Amino acid sequence: MxxxxxxxxxxxxxxxxxxxxxxxxxxxxxxxxxxxxxxxxxxxxxxxxxxxxxxxxxxxxxxxxxxxxxxxxxxxxxxxxxxxxxxxxxxxxxxxxxxxxxxxxxxxxxxxxxxxxxxxxxxxxxxxxxxxxxxxxxxxxxxxxxxxxxxxxxxxxxxxxxxxxxxxxxxxxxxxxxxxxxxxxxxxxxxxxxxxxxxxxxxxxxxxxxxxxxxxxxxxxxxxxxxxxxxAGLCVAPRNVGAVVLQHLEYMLEYYGGRVAPQMFRKHAAWYSGGMPNSAEFRIRVNQISDANELRTEISKFWGCEVDI
Ligand SMILES: Cc1cc2nc3c(=O)[nH]c(=O)nc-3n(C[C@H](O)[C@H](O)[C@H](O)COP(=O)(O)O)c2cc1C
Incomplete structure (x- = not known):
């Protein structure tokens, strides 16, 4: 079943x-x-x-x-x-x-x-x-x-x-x-x-x-x-959330393409960063980005992680 x-x-x-x-x-x-x-x-x-x-x-x-x-x-x-x-x-x-x-x-x-x-x-x-x-x-x-x-x-x-x-x-x-x-x-x-x-x-x-x-x-x-x-008791919250955010972005890029995915990803970036220090400024920057590489870099800087995952 x-x-x-x-x-x-x-x-x-x-x-x-x-x-x-x-x-x-x-x-x-x-x-x-x-x-x-x-x-x-x-x-x-x-x-x-x-x-x-x-x-x-x-x-x-x-x-x-x-x-x-x-x-x-x-x-x-x-x-x-x-x-x-x-x-x-x-x-x-x-x-x-x-x-x-x-x-x-x-x-x-x-x-x-x-x-x-x-x-x-x-x-x-x-x-x-x-x-x-x-x-x-x-x-x-x-x-x-x-x-x-x-x-x-x-x-x-x-x-x-x-x-x-x-x-x-x-x-x-x-x-x-x-x-x-x-x-x-x-x-x-x-x-x-x-x-x-x-x-x-x-x-x-x-x-x-x-x-x-x-x-x-x-x-x-x-x-x-x-x-x-x-x-369900299968996992705990990940330590490296930035890597998850970057992976999610990659999946969006693969599925929707580089022209629309960065814009569609803005709401996810806001949810992932919600409640973190400086998240409001991060959201403002992300909302102005339409290029996938720029978005990768911004996410990596915010979470302090490597772009290459
Ligand atoms: C943004 C958003 C989109 C939703 N889309 C659907 C949908 O496509 N189909 C559906 O049956 N319910 C939809 N719902 C209702 C949710 O599936 C769920 O029943 C509701 O959010 C209550 O559960 P929650 O308190 O865990 O969010 C949506 C709710 C939200 C907030």
């Missing part, structure tokens, strides 16, 4: 959990289940050329769930087939994204929490389109008046979905307040991975004590791609 009891999962993060980021995370925890960023079924089926991840292969990565979003039943099934052929370990259906472009204007993501009929059609179509496992990722419900996650997960189980990730907020909460995961009752038919504000081993323990099969970690990975390994 690609997931075990008490497993730590890396959450899907749009704009972050791309192939280079997953490679860096796997340096510290090679077999950890990770998700792609959410991928639009339209963009995937129509193979939009401006999105390199539409052409990703997953065979070399092992344990990766490819997350799709959309409201068109046939396209969701076709997208799942494409990702299965590309070597995905499993297909995840996004049922929690709250951003208006996805949830209200396209009827996808979190909208499926208030349209269980459409959610059911999509799940049935995707499950029957592929031979690999299918999961869903959702929230507690649309808003405080509709905390009906248990019903959606019940439907998912009936459709043949194999597990679910549950973020302990409603769509209305977006990312505000505190994630509050409910205690799971024995009648939940599929394994559930708890998600939301998990940063430490004691957070993981709290989630497992509530009856969850595993814990899913999102934002705590930013600037700390080793955190999943730490939480």
């Amino acid at each position: 690609f997931y075990d009891d008490n497993q730590i999962f890396g959450a899907p993060l749009a704009g972050i959990t791309d192939k280079p980021f997953r490679r860096i995370v796997r340096m510290f925890s090679p077999g950890v289940p990770l998700y792609t960023e959410m991928i639009s079924c339209h963009s995937l089926v129509e193979m939009h050329k401006n999105c390199p991840r539409n052409f990703d292969r997953y065979d070399d990565e092992g344990n990766v769930g490819t997350q799709i979003f959309g409201a068109n039943v046939a396209l969701m099934a076709d997208a799942a087939k494409i990702l299965q052929d590309a070597g995905a370990a499993w297909i995840d259906i996004n049922m929690g994204c709250p951003v208006p472009k996805v949830a209200t204007r396209s009827g996808a993501g979190a909208n499926l929490m208030r349209d269980h009929k459409l959610a059911e059609k999509i799940m049935r179509a995707v499950v029957s389109a592929v031979q690999i496992p299918v999961s869903i990722k959702t929230r507690l419900g649309w808003d405080d008046g509709h905390r009906d996650w248990a019903e959606l997960i019940h439907i998912a189980a009936d459709c043949g979905v194999q597990f679910a990730a549950l973020h302990g907020r409603t769509r209305a909460q977006l990312y505000t307040g505190v994630s509050q995961l409910p205690r799971l009752l024995p009648d939940v038919k599929i394994p559930i991975i708890g998600n939301g504000d998990i940063k430490t081993r004691s957070d993981v323990k709290n989630v497992l004590d509530l009856g969850y099969w595993g814990a899913m970690v999102g934002r705590a990975m930013l600037g700390r791609p080793w955190v999943l390994g730490e939480l």
Whole structure:
């Protein structure tokens, strides 16, 4: 099985959990289940050329769930087939994204929490389109008046979905307040991975004590791609963080090319350096750099490490 009891999962993060980021995370925890960023079924089926991840292969990565979003039943099934052929370990259906472009204007993501009929059609179509496992990722419900996650997960189980990730907020909460995961009752038919504000081993323990099969970690990975390994007891934080930052940059350059990667790397540089002395000045300098060599040098100077790693 690609997931075990008490497993730590890396959450899907749009704009972050791309192939280079997953490679860096796997340096510290090679077999950890990770998700792609959410991928639009339209963009995937129509193979939009401006999105390199539409052409990703997953065979070399092992344990990766490819997350799709959309409201068109046939396209969701076709997208799942494409990702299965590309070597995905499993297909995840996004049922929690709250951003208006996805949830209200396209009827996808979190909208499926208030349209269980459409959610059911999509799940049935995707499950029957592929031979690999299918999961869903959702929230507690649309808003405080509709905390009906248990019903959606019940439907998912009936459709043949194999597990679910549950973020302990409603769509209305977006990312505000505190994630509050409910205690799971024995009648939940599929394994559930708890998600939301998990940063430490004691957070993981709290989630497992509530009856969850595993814990899913999102934002705590930013600037700390080793955190999943730490939480799973596989590694400690690296002493030479600069070498990790340089390696991540190399993976970005390899994947996106020298013209766009330095700019795309700026946010990672900010997260890696956050809280360190002189990080504000470092960020200002990095934000002005568009050349890969200059960026390598700046990173090496800041962390006091060799460029050659
Ligand atoms: C920048 C960002 C991008 C995200 N992208 C996705 C996504 O593509 N798919 C998804 O299901 N959830 C996405 N999420 C939600 C996270 O997967 C996760 O559920 C949420 O951040 C709560 O977990 P955390 O507190 O560990 O970060 C995103 C969250 C953030 C902050």
